[in-house]
Amino acid sequence: MKINFTTSNIINIYKNNRTIQNNNTVKANRSDSIEISNVSKEIAKYLSVAKDYDVVNEKVDRIKEQIKNSKYDIDTDKIAKSLLKELKGCE
Incomplete structure (x- = not known):
């Protein structure tokens, strides 16, 4: 069996190894x-809304059902306080 190692063969092997190492380094530096x-x-905002x-529809349906059954109570004090609070905020 004859093994020929010339200078050019050794240099080519060295260059190939170096190229492989450089490619591995480049791959290691990449990130996804x-x-x-x-x-x-x-779209995410619209889905959130x-x-x-x-939730609002559920609340409206619940209030409609209460009105239908004459069980809905209107708290006039709460409405008046909310109106005054809004009017004071507008000034």
Whole structure:
């Protein structure tokens, strides 16, 4: 069996090893990242509002049922206080 190691073969092996090491270094420096687009952020806002809307609908349905059954009580003092508070805030 004959093994030929010439200077050019040794240099080529060295260059190949160096290239492999450089590629590994470049791969190690890479990192994954994601960014949410502005459109996705807007969609998230609308979904949030839609969830809150369902809560409001439940409250409206509950009040409608109370009115239908003549069980809904209106607290006039609470309404007056809220109106005064809003009017004072507008000045």
